[in-house]
Amino acid sequence: MEFCLFLGCNTPAVRPDVEKAIRVSMDELGVDLVDADNYVCCPAFGSFPSTDEDSWLATSGWNLSIAEGKKRDILVQCGSCYSSLRMGREHIMHSDEKRQRVNELLEPTGRTVCGSSRVRHVSEVLYKEITPARIAEKVKISLEGLHGVVQYPCHTLYPSEVVGFEDSPREPKGMRQLVEALGATVDGYSRELQCCGGAGGFMKSTPEQAIEFAKTKFDSILEETKADFIAVSCITCLMHMENVQNTLNKRVGEERYKIPVFDYNQLLALCLGKEQKQVSAICNVSRDKVHQFIANAKVAA
Amino acid sequence: MNPQTEANKDLWKAIYNTGDLQHCFNCSTCISGCPASFGDPPLLVRNLARKVMYGLEEALFEDDTPWACVSCSRCEEMCPMDVKPFEMILHIRQWQASNDETRVPPSIVEIYKRGYTQAVGTNVETRQALGLDPLPIITNNPEQLAMFREMLMKTPVIAANDYMFGG
Ligand code: SF4
Ligand code: SF4
Ligand code: SF4
Ligand code: SF4
Numbered sequence: 001m002e003f004c005l006f007l008g009c010n011t012p013a014v015r016p017d018v019e020k021a022i023r024v025s026m027d028e029l030g031v032d033l034v035d036a037d038n039y040v041c042c043p044a045f046g047s048f049p050s051t052d053e054d055s056w057l058a059t060s061g062w063n064l065s066i067a068e069g070k071k072r073d074i075l076v077q078c079g080s081c082y083s084s085l086r087m088g089r090e091h092i093m094h095s096d097e098k099r100q101r102v103n104e105l106l107e108p109t110g111r112t113v114c115g116s117s118r119v120r121h122v123s124e125v126l127y128k129e130i131t132p133a134r135i136a137e138k139v140k141i142s143l144e145g146l147h148g149v150v151q152y153p154c155h156t157l158y159p160s161e162v163v164g165f166e167d168s169p170r171e172p173k174g175m176r177q178l179v180e181a182l183g184a185t186v187d188g189y190s191r192e193l194q195c196c197g198g199a200g201g202f203m204k205s206t207p208e209q210a211i212e213f214a215k216t217k218f219d220s221i222l223e224e225t226k227a228d229f230i231a232v233s234c235i236t237c238l239m240h241m242e243n244v245q246n247t248l249n250k251r252v253g254e255e256r257y258k259i260p261v262f263d264y265n266q267l268l269a270l271c272l273g274k275e276q277k278q279v280s281a282i283c284n285v286s287r288d289k290v291h292q293f294i295a296n297a298k299v300a301a
Numbered sequence: 302m303n304p305q306t307e308a309n310k311d312l313w314k315a316i317y318n319t320g321d322l323q324h325c326f327n328c329s330t331c332i333s334g335c336p337a338s339f340g341d342p343p344l345l346v347r348n349l350a351r352k353v354m355y356g357l358e359e360a361l362f363e364d365d366t367p368w369a370c371v372s373c374s375r376c377e378e379m380c381p382m383d384v385k386p387f388e389m390i391l392h393i394r395q396w397q398a399s400n401d402e403t404r405v406p407p408s409i410v411e412i413y414k415r416g417y418t419q420a421v422g423t424n425v426e427t428r429q430a431l432g433l434d435p436l437p438i439i440t441n442n443p444e445q446l447a448m449f450r451e452m453l454m455k456t457p458v459i460a461a462n463d464y465m466f467g468g
Pocket of ligand 1 (some may be wrong): 007008009010011040041042043044045078080081418
């Protein structure tokens with residue numbers, strides 16, 4: 001298997017340990033990655049998609065053309081990048097008029113776009129191509145004894161017609177099965193499918209309400225599960241779900257919200273025996289307990 | 302842009318010219334479960350659809366709530382009439398931004414200047430410590446960056462607001 005890796009902005013700039021985790025796990029699982037050279041922002045929905053269709057689709061076309069040139073599908077981790085690239089491709093593929101216009105804009109740059117490269121989310125590739133069963137065979141360290149909860153990136157669920165890969169978008173199973181493949185017990189909770197609320201303008205325009213909104217999710221996790229960690233698969237979910245816990249603690253005046261948040265690829269890399277200081281180096285909510293658990297299991301193994 | 306008090310019956314054509322919106326029957330499914338519907342003021346997708354359909358141009362022009370959308374696309378999934386409410390929100394933003402330069406998001410200036418919303422590539426030491434190679438980013442490739450900018454120059458938002466982009 002081979003892909004063109006599209007990292008977006010936040011992962012390489014703010015959480016490069018997630019990038020490292022993706023690179024080493026994919027390598028170990030036999031997936032060949034080449035970088036999307038000279039890629040640009042996906043574009044994020046709050047940028048060109050909010051101003052006009054030409055700049056939106058030309059930017060999508062610029063990125064898609066890089067992968068098409070390499071004759072590879074694109075691999076993405078960030079939920080927004082995934083959804084933006086998927087939607088951009090959908091528009092370009094399904095309207096001759098739009099495709100012509102984008103190619104007209106791309107032409108002086110020596111690029112073309114036809115839609116030959118698909119856009120794949122890393123959790124889809126792990127779930128549908130590599131499969132939880134193979135992951136379970138490959139891992140050297142088991143999380144058996146730990147409880148986790150999962151956060152489905154809504155950008156990989158909705159609209160299922162455009163972005164979906166789950167058998168049922170109303171009842172997704174991918175993240176659960178992927179975490180179970182690492183040996184952990186996954187606890188369900190009533191707000192499992194609730195968005196973290198971290199993307200777009202919600203936090204910016206009404207932060208108070210956005211924090212309250214996230215609180216309902218965390219309260220549901222605390223009341224209904226024994227979560228030792230939260231597994232996400234989107235850089236925005238990762239950063240937001242950490243930051244909000246710290247904000248909430250300041251509000252309530254105690255350390256009530258302290259569940260470590262991991263990108264799934266980080267847990268995977270750790271269970272494959274990779275160096276914690278490289279694949280899980282940066283966090284805003286302490287991961288010590290989980291790291292310690294893994295270090296002990298490593299010694300035992 | 303001249304906001305007017307009477308309804309503009311053709312507003313939907315200027316904003317969201319698809320047949321999709323005609324099918325909206327006001328059910329509010331798009332509001333239930335929308336994260337930004339918990340905001341203050343709340344983002345009420347159904348009401349935005351009404352404003353577009355009824356041609357309430359002035360009210361819609363002043364409305365900030367489309368910008369609170371988190372882009373989760375839940376409304377798009379759940380709408381029983383396939384109105385594609387998230388696409389409608391993007392189109393309302395586009396209409397506002399193309400008629401009011403103060404709505405143009407600063408992030409597009411960043412993307413125009415360096416290719417990204419974040420300063421990708423400046424965390425050299427952190428990346429080295431993690432054993433990561435430098436990324437082949439466009440910020441470090443003047444020739445490609447120039448081509449990218451020239452391409453964007455031909456698009457409406459940049460052509461109309463070129464002073465924001467340093468020329
Ligand atoms: S969605 Fe976010 S992370 Fe992805 S490329 Fe755009 S701005 Fe960067
Ligand atoms: S949960 Fe929030 S941040 Fe995560 S994918 Fe959904 S909208 Fe994006
Ligand atoms: S896409 Fe926007 S409007 Fe639709 S449910 Fe999500 S936040 Fe609400
Ligand atoms: S869910 Fe669809 S049909 Fe119902 S009010 Fe919203 S846009 Fe209209």
